[in-house]
Amino acid sequence: MNRRSILAAGASLGLLPLSGRSARAQEWPSRPVQLVVPSSPGGSLDTLARLLSEGLRTPLGQTVVVENRAGAAGAIGADYIAKSPPDGTRFLFGAVHHAILPAVQHVPYDSANDLTPVTGIGGSPNALLVPPSLPARSMPELVSWMRAQPAGSLTYATGGPGGLHHLTGAMFARALGIEMTAVHYRGSAPAINDLVAGRTTLMFETLPSAAGQIRGGALRALAVTSAARSPAFPDLPTMTEAGFPNIQMETWYGLFGPKNTPDAIVQRLRGAVAEVLATPTIQAAWTQNGVAGGGEPVATFTAFWRNELTRWASLAREAGMERE
Incomplete structure (x- = not known):
């Protein structure tokens, strides 16, 4: 299944009602939730995270705060989440960069095991x-x-x-x-x-x-760099059309919690994200920014994340940027 199919499937499943959640999930969050953006203010991660954080306040019934922890191409923010307690108070607003990092440099956490995938936010x-x-x-x-x-x-x-x-x-x-x-x-x-x-x-x-x-x-x-032209800028050719078929990639965004974050919390957050992504306000903002998809089930996003770790390891080798 390609990435667009995964996101489309996630969007259609994202509106299913939640049921059977534990009391722990129903009680969460009892404190403000922090979205850690591993980049400086003003970038795409920061822009989308702030839009999402505002939308999440209603379905979660709690304040959602964005904190920027920039540096090392996103590794500093990811490491902070990887070493945080799995209590549902901190999540990483991550991206494709976090699948690339372990392929090109040593990071102080285990990308495959120290982060809990929650759901995608979309791709651009x-x-x-x-x-x-x-x-x-x-x-x-x-x-x-x-x-x-x-x-x-x-x-x-x-x-x-x-x-x-x-x-x-x-x-x-x-x-x-x-x-x-x-x-x-x-x-x-x-x-x-x-x-x-x-x-x-x-x-x-x-x-x-x-x-x-x-x-x-x-x-x-x-x-x-996408496979097809962007609806936001339809006059721009793709790199493939310009004669560079090997430069075909998108930036995807997703949420991750620390290792061992309770599944009930992960599932509830994923449901809240899907709800927010379905609102006309966010859909309009995503379209304006050239972003599409997101909200896929936890299992689907987890499989996608593991596939991305493998795929970017291979691409780094081809580009001569594989870590020593």
Whole structure:
């Protein structure tokens, strides 16, 4: 089953009524719930987490607070959750980056066993972005311009070493046969700011992080990395259409608890998320940001998570970024 099928199945199942929950699940949460965003404010994780946290207050009957714990491409926030007590008070607003990390660097937790998958939040294509000052308005123009530049002068911004931005940029450089230097930042927001200022050549970034800059003209998007064009930006070609069929990937988002988080709590949170994702307000916000899907059952998301760990380990090897 591919990722779109998984998300579609999850969306259809997400509206089924919850039943048979234990008293413990009914009593939870008795305290505010913390959503840990492993990136700086302003990135796609932060944007979506804050929208979701507001929506979750009603079905959970409790305050849901977003806390940013940025650094190490998301590993700092994930490690914090992995080492937190499994009492239902803290959850990781994670993403595809957390499936990539163990493939490209050593992390201080066991990705497969120290995090409890809850459910997906949706998925979004990444966009290849350049500053308006760069004289390229299409992928062919960009490729031609890049090939004419002096060796060692091209750079690409990332939200941190070992993340999706880094891996995608490395794959693009490899496909072109051009040397490009990765410039790492502590999250997407500062990376985007420097790209807008023209301090780096390009960046692969998720649509929720860059949609405002694209629509406002602060950044120019040339292509998306999804299998199909994005409904939010239907005029943008896919990387496959642009001649790069191997650069086909999406950023997915999901919730994780610490290891041994009680299943009753996990199931109730998953049900609340599915309820929120079905509301017109969130659906409109997700569409505006180029995000779709989410809310799949716990078992489905768990299987998806384990498959992603395997898939990205293989892709890291192909890109020459496998950890030593």
